[in-house]
Amino acid sequence: MGILNVTPDSFSDGGRFEDPNAAIEHGSRLVDDGADIVDVGGESTRPGSDAVSAEEELRRVRPVIEGLVERHPAHPISIDTRKAEVAAAAIESGATIVNDVSGARDPAMFDTVREHDASMVLMHMRGDPRTMQQAPTYRDVVAEVKEYLRERVEAAEFAGVDPECVVVDPGIGFGKDLEHNLELLRRIDALIEIGRPVLIGPSRKRFLGTILDLPEGERVEGTAGAVAWAVARGVHVVRVHDVKQIVRAVRVIDAIAKVRA
Ligand code: HH2
Numbered sequence: 001m002g003i004l005n006v007t008p009d010s011f012s013d014g015g016r017f018e019d020p021n022a023a024i025e026h027g028s029r030l031v032d033d034g035a036d037i038v039d040v041g042g043e044s045t046r047p048g049s050d051a052v053s054a055e056e057e058l059r060r061v062r063p064v065i066e067g068l069v070e071r072h073p074a075h076p077i078s079i080d081t082r083k084a085e086v087a088a089a090a091i092e093s094g095a096t097i098v099n100d101v102s103g104a105r106d107p108a109m110f111d112t113v114r115e116h117d118a119s120m121v122l123m124h125m126r127g128d129p130r131t132m133q134q135a136p137t138y139r140d141v142v143a144e145v146k147e148y149l150r151e152r153v154e155a156a157e158f159a160g161v162d163p164e165c166v167v168v169d170p171g172i173g174f175g176k177d178l179e180h181n182l183e184l185l186r187r188i189d190a191l192i193e194i195g196r197p198v199l200i201g202p203s204r205k206r207f208l209g210t211i212l213d214l215p216e217g218e219r220v221e222g223t224a225g226a227v228a229w230a231v232a233r234g235v236h237v238v239r240v241h242d243v244k245q246i247v248r249a250v251r252v253i254d255a256i257a258k259v260r261a
Helices: 020-032 054-071 084-093 109-115 141-158 178-186 188-192 206-212 220-232 243-257
Strands: 002-005 038-041 077-080 097-100 119-123 166-169
Touching: 002 020, 020 038, 020 054, 038 054, 054 077, 054 084, 077 084, 084 097, 084 109, 097 109, 109 119, 109 141, 119 141, 141 166, 141 178, 141 188, 178 188, 178 206, 178 220, 206 220, 220 243
Parallel strands: 002 038, 038 077, 077 097, 097 119, 119 166
Antiparallel strands: none
16 A cells, blocks of 8 residues: 655655645556555644644545546555545545544444445554654553454444455554554554454654664665564555555565465
């Protein structure tokens, strides 16, 4: 899954793709570089960020989704949003997957996904982006995240969403400190036991900067390290900025694991 943030303030690529044409170009590059899914987002969820309105999110993402669908008609596009209204409009523009970092807190989200026959990613986040990094504590981070994701998959099913269309994500960096992030990766097998495909998004994140003492632009190898660990243990989807490099790393892991040609 390649990241396409159409925002002024994303932590790594904020401001680079505010112009729809630049965003469409970048999305096309992600496809050419081997992204199976392009994840389009119009709201930053970096720690401390403020929420934006549905109108503003749609103003940012809609022309980009439409432009990408025109260029790559059969290529899956996900919409990174917490708002059912944005998800619905994005699906009508051509997205087929809803990537919801709030685990579908919007009461209309499951109905929207079901009505549009879409797929969805349910992610774990402690609190909300404005406050989530203020001393997060867990008794057992893996057990709590696993329990939460299990409950959200059940809630999706209860609302009529086909559970076969649901992917789960522990939410690296969302209300977790360094040790929480490492523990979630260390025991990622526990999340695979949920029985749904698992997605992780370690790309260029702060925990890599802490380990390596490097800025965002210098974290591609660290991202590859986290991805290699997770994919070798059965993680199905990785959400990354540096698609070309990470696809190469994953192809090697897949060849060793005989996952696909
Ligand atoms: N991380 C970010 C955004 N969306 N979605 C999923 N499923 N998993 C993640 O780990 C995840 C996500 C944050 O990264 P980024 O998009 O690069 O930054 P920002 O939120 O500042 O736009």
